[in-house]
Amino acid sequence: MRQATLHQLKVFEAVARHNSFTRAAEELFLTQPTVSMQVKQLSKAVGLPLFEQVGKRLYLTDAGKELYTTCREIFDRLAQFEIAIADMKGLKQGSLRLAVVTTAKYVIPRLLGPFCQRYPGIDVSLMVTNHEYVIESLVNNRHDLYILSQPPEDLDVSIHPFLENPLVVIAWRDHPLAHEKNIPLKRLAEEPFIMREPGSGTRKAVQKLFDENGISLKVKLDLGSNETIKQAIAGGLGISVLSVHTLALEGVNSSLTILDVEGFPIQRSWYVIYPSGKQLSIISQTFFDYLLNEGKTVAEETAFQGIFSQASKSTDESE
Structure with a gap:
């Protein structure tokens, strides 16, 4: 395992989570042959096969299950380390990881603009995907904050509306x-x-x-x-x-x-969500507060204002 790299572990974790080389490649923006090669090299370092193919289905071997559990522990510890370092640095530099549903791509980038201008040292990772994958990411605690218009009803999460979404x-x-x-x-x-x-x-x-x-x-x-x-x-x-x-x-x-x-x-509304009990980094907390306190104002100062006016006018006239 001394020959294994963190990149290989990330690739393996994505394949194990999706049970698919193809979907892992799409998530990581890699080619499928690259993903296969990384898993093959990791399997060689472990000394045992990590997956077995039965028909068209991919399954973890016993060694793969053990490594997947280990990967989750490693990545959780690294996430805690990143939070600690970000807090030490304050808001001068650090990262913010967001997972948002597809429709939010019309909203969040416009809200991120003023925030990133205010804190230029922050690097933002924005994953735009469908509702199912955002929930999956939420369950596995892979991002700092999650933006949804349909909050989950069966998960222990903290839910806060910040912007209308008619x-x-x-x-x-x-x-x-x-x-x-x-x-x-x-x-x-x-x-x-x-x-x-x-x-x-x-x-x-x-x-x-x-x-x-x-x-x-x-x-x-x-x-x-x-x-x-x-x-x-x-x-x-x-x-x-x-x-x-x-x-x-x-x-x-x-x-x-x-x-x-x-x-x-x-x-309807847009909601910013995170797992209950999750410790937000100072950067995540600052963006969270920004959404709740300034999100609506910033949105109304952009191209949304005219659109909202048209929608509101329709409602008023129908009443």
């Missing part, structure tokens, strides 16, 4: 309903819907609204990307419900518009 109905700007007011939900249900994949927070919120009103939701197309959904809407394939933040970068000549529909916007 869901709005989006259509092509020349859609027949574009200029209608207070569109009934039943009328909207006649339109083909383009939605995020099953399990996404947005889709669950929309499904709940339709179920409460006894109306069937007609989903024509499932897509895993907000940008792809916006392109599909612009192409006339249907309408969708997305976070208003996804429109932040759309200009005045956007091909998309927000429909005025009863029951919308669906009011």
Whole structure:
């Protein structure tokens, strides 16, 4: 084991956690052959195989299980060491590790800008992924803070809302309903819907609204990307419900518009989350306080302001 490197242990831990060389490679931004080679070299250093292939499934051997447990202990100790060092350095330098759901990519980078200007010595690692992987990261305590719009209900975590995240109905700007007011939900249900994949927070919120009103939701197309959904809407394939933040970068000549529909916007929030009892480093605590105290103000000073105004106007007019 003296020949094993920390990099090899990180690669092995990712493969063991995902039970997949491919998914580990995607997470670590490495090629699959590189991941395979690192695991092979580590297995050689251990002197025993770490994985066994049964059909298409990958399983840890007994030696692999022991090493995986050891890796988790090592990485937990290193994380504690990083916290201690960051506290010693204060806010002059250090790192901040964030895991955020995909839609938050329209929000968090804009909030990070002023924060990083205020503390230029801080290096930020931002993992943008789907809800499932953020929860997995949260369970394994791999990041400092986590940004979600749908907090977990079955985990012992500290949950704090910091910014509104209303869901709005989006259509092509020349859609027949574009200029209608207070569109009934039943009328909207006649339109083909383009939605995020099953399990996404947005889709669950929309499904709940339709179920409460006894109306069937007609989903024509499932897509895993907000940008792809916006392109599909612009192409006339249907309408969708997305976070208003996804429109932040759309200009005045956007091909998309927000429909005025009863029951919308669906009011939601962004939450900053971390495991209960977790000791936040001084950097993590400072960013946490920044989100709670300044997040909404900073967001309103960016491109979100006009979008929020449009969504709010729709709500006011429908009332």
